[in-house]
Amino acid sequence: MKIAYICYEVQERYVVGTTGDEDTELLQFLQGKGLDIHREIWTDQTVNWQQYELAILKSPWDYIDKIDAFYSWLQVLESYQIRLLNPAGIVKWNSDKHYLKDIAAAGLPVTPTAFLERGTTVALSPFFDQFNTNRLIVKPCVSGGSKNTFAITRPQVADLQPKIQTLVQTESFLVQPFIPEIETAGEWSLLFFNGKFSHSLLKKPKAGDFKVQHYLGGSIHPQEATAQQITSAVAFVTAFAKDCLYARVDGVMVDGQFLLMELELIEPLLYLFTHPESYQDYFEALVSLM
Missing domain, CATH: 3.30.470.20 (ATP-grasp fold, B domain)
Structure with missing residues (x-):
């Protein structure tokens, strides 16, 4: 079975502060076990995906900046009947932090979360009382690496709310109490x-x-x-x-x-x-x- 090992264009950013390059070390380990597995960049237009039967999502870390292209790529794999690990349906669900609603609805303990839906009017002050907190965390629903993540106290609302309002015009955000x-x-x-x-x-x-x-x-x-x-x-x-x-x-x-x-x-x-x-x-x- 030929396996695609899916990574992203740049391999260095997220390994700073660790020991070694996990992507390369794991790939070499799996190859050493005799697997026919090859690193591929998910955005590489020259890849012949049809040669693969199985694809492993290892580090497509730039998908958050190219979410529509990522969803389209998932459809390409599906059209070629390439099985993806983790499964494509779960991956798409997990790409948007609205998934926290589903987990909370299942009765499992989740950080209290509210959502600022795309295109709506932002009012941050009520969330301090709703969550009984003096500090809020606000971040995009499609996010990673703390991109556009804000820690906001009551005195900061007047300064930061206009910026968040602008961001909410193009994407949804979540609001959570800061967990000390x-x-x-x-x-x-x-x-x-x-x-x-x-x-x-x-x-x-x-x-x-x-x-x-x-x-x-x-x-x-x-x-x-x-x-x-x-x-x-x-x-x-x-x-x-x-x-x-x-x-x-x-x-x-x-x-x-x-x-x-x-x-x-x-x-x-x-x-x-x-x-x-x-x-x-x-x-x-x-x-x-x-």
Whole structure:
């Protein structure tokens, strides 16, 4: 079986602050296992996609800036009957953070979220009382890497609301209360391969910031999740990541409960370097789905 290993045009940006290039190291590991697998750039117009039977989404990290082209590319794969991992329907659902509504509707614990729909009038002040918070997080529904993400206090509303109003004319945004535990305790990431738990880690922002991404100054701490945390994360994977090669469940502990921040099913960094068995876990999950 010939497999396309899907990446994006630039390979360096998101590996700053980690050890090595996960895309290359995982690809070489899978090739060393005898798989007929080849790196392809999803936006490369010269690729003959019809030569592939299976495609793995590894790091199409620029899809957020080219979302319509990304959706069209998914349709191209479907037209050629190329099976995608993770499945295309789940990928499209997961590309827009309105998916948090579905998870909350299923009764699972999710960070409280409201939406500023495209083209509507923005009024941020009521959300402080709605969420009983002094700080809001506002970000696009199709987003990644903290692009156009704002942390807003009440005194900042007058200055920032016009800018957000302009942005909402072209895309939808979400509003959430700032979760202080991210600053004090960090954000957990639990990694699953074909529904099976592999490894976990804790991400912490730099002093004075709330962004945990390592390329924005955050730090990565390999750490074993508790049985309770794993059980909580399994519930999200079981309900919303069926037949997925990989799933990363990002959350924070609030009053003893694992509260979901994001369910990453498109292009998450897998932090394979933090766990010696993770490459083998990934390989075994892939073989089981082939």
